[in-house]
Amino acid sequence: MNQPTTNTNAYLLKVDNLRTYFPVKRGLLRRTVGYVKAVDGVSFGIRAGQTLGLVGESGCGKTTVARSIVRLAPATVGDVVFDRIDVLSANRDELRQIRRQIGFVFQDPFSALNPRMTIGEIVGEPLKVRRGRSGSAREIQNFQARPYRYSLLSHGLNDRERLAVLLKEVGLSPECMNRYPHEFSGGQRQRIGVARALVLEPRLVICDEPVSALDVSVQAQILNLLKDLQEEFALTYLFIAHDLAVVEFFCDIVAVMYMGKIVEHAEAEELYRNPLHPYTQALISAIPRVEPSLRGRRTTPGGEVPSILSPPGGCPFHPKCPLVERDCLKEMPILEEKGKGHFVSCWKCKKK
Numbered sequence: 001m002n003q004p005t006t007n008t009n010a011y012l013l014k015v016d017n018l019r020t021y022f023p024v025k026r027g028l029l030r031r032t033v034g035y036v037k038a039v040d041g042v043s044f045g046i047r048a049g050q051t052l053g054l055v056g057e058s059g060c061g062k063t064t065v066a067r068s069i070v071r072l073a074p075a076t077v078g079d080v081v082f083d084r085i086d087v088l089s090a091n092r093d094e095l096r097q098i099r100r101q102i103g104f105v106f107q108d109p110f111s112a113l114n115p116r117m118t119i120g121e122i123v124g125e126p127l128k129v130r131r132g133r134s135g136s137a138r139e140i141q142n143f144q145a146r147p148y149r150y151s152l153l154s155h156g157l158n159d160r161e162r163l164a165v166l167l168k169e170v171g172l173s174p175e176c177m178n179r180y181p182h183e184f185s186g187g188q189r190q191r192i193g194v195a196r197a198l199v200l201e202p203r204l205v206i207c208d209e210p211v212s213a214l215d216v217s218v219q220a221q222i223l224n225l226l227k228d229l230q231e232e233f234a235l236t237y238l239f240i241a242h243d244l245a246v247v248e249f250f251c252d253i254v255a256v257m258y259m260g261k262i263v264e265h266a267e268a269e270e271l272y273r274n275p276l277h278p279y280t281q282a283l284i285s286a287i288p289r290v291e292p293s294l295r296g297r298r299t300t301p302g303g304e305v306p307s308i309l310s311p312p313g314g315c316p317f318h319p320k321c322p323l324v325e326r327d328c329l330k331e332m333p334i335l336e337e338k339g340k341g342h343f344v345s346c347w348k349c350k351k352k
Helices: 062-069 092-100 119-130 137-144 159-169 174-178 186-198 216-233 244-250 268-273 278-285 326-330
Strands: 013-026 031-046 051-055 077-082 102-105 204-208 236-241 253-258 261-267 336-339 342-344
Touching (some): 031 051, 031 253, 051 244, 062 204, 062 236, 102 186, 119 159, 119 174, 216 236, 236 244, 244 268, 253 268, 253 278
Parallel strands (some): 204 236
Antiparallel strands (some): 013 031, 253 261
């Protein structure tokens, strides 16, 4: 099994051998001639209160993993367990309750907000959709177990009062509720997106490259905001990014993806101190460093990026790998533990 051996019950979210394939159709009759393996055997777990960073270059399948977790993209095979509930086999009512506990912060703060709706309508829309649907006994128990300030529902606030509290929490004035998205900057729009993600009191928030479209100074503000909200509201994050400098600051655990597969998985401190996979080493060496003493020799893999329609046999990184050997061309290496909690998919990496 290409994954760490873990106890499913210890995780808020557990993904096991997730595969999401998209058919390629050609010809007049639109026959399926192949599949794009966007996600190909991804496994990880996130404990409550943790932040897992899912990193890799554009097109490696990070966003498809997030969409498959909430069934916005149909998973081909695998297991996704959220709070001990099997997401992929959940019925309509169960899926609605699961999605209520998972918030999304999107990459582009400009296209993520409806320009024809006011901020109050945008942030409050999930409340309007949910109105009239009573929570299950399990949901109510989860709310009661959370920090006092977080359980806004138990305070007897109406919708407008609740939105005012949320806007203050993300650093905006409640007076913004009657304004439109075009009146705000990119950083302010992303704060609005964060408020919308929190309005239904989720337990897990999926951040899909939430700062990549922002200026560097604004990125720091949004990251600090997310950290403060995590501590105050007992949140768990799945943080998707391609900027490893951001992930180093923000995440507890890091999983590195390449062509639909996780090639390295470890605690953030361990991974940045001792990257083992050649792809991870190349990504970390490309992080800009201000202090000359922290700058190392930059590793630039050669070769071309393989086509996702016809991936190479064996290790998918071997066309670009400086350590490639004959075994790398024949068989895909399994994700195995090379050190305590440090999993790598590479034939050349030795156990410590």
